[in-house]
Amino acid sequence: MKYFYKILLLFFVFCCINANSYASNDGVFPDKIIRLVQCYPNPAVASINFEIPIQTEKSYILSIYNFIGKKVDEMRLNNGRTTVQLDNYFRGLYVYQVRDKQGELIESGKFQVIR
Secondary structure: OHHHHHHHHHHHHHHHHHHHHHOOHHHOOOOOOOOOOEEEOOOEOOEEEEEEOOOOOOOEEEEEEEOOOOEEEEEEEOOEEEEEEOOOOOOEEEEEEEEOOOOOEEEEEEEEEOO
16 A cells, blocks of 8 residues: 555656646746736736737737626727726726637736725
């Protein structure tokens, strides 16, 4: 029975190592996630900027949801920078999603509004 637990422990360690190696951006930046959309400043007070640094021909749809999942805002995110005014936003955590014209999810993230 003692050997069974050792083999089981080795199996779990092996599975965890393999799972982490696949999610590491090919080993180039193992602890960095490469993002298409930059969201700054985070946390935000009066406004927040969403920027696509890579010049692409596509336009995207930016959807913003509050913490309980209600859609608060939706706008077109073209090349360059889009500023969202936070006058009608309450203090708290918000989730954003960027989708292409076909509705496929490109990226999601979160930001915080403080007052």
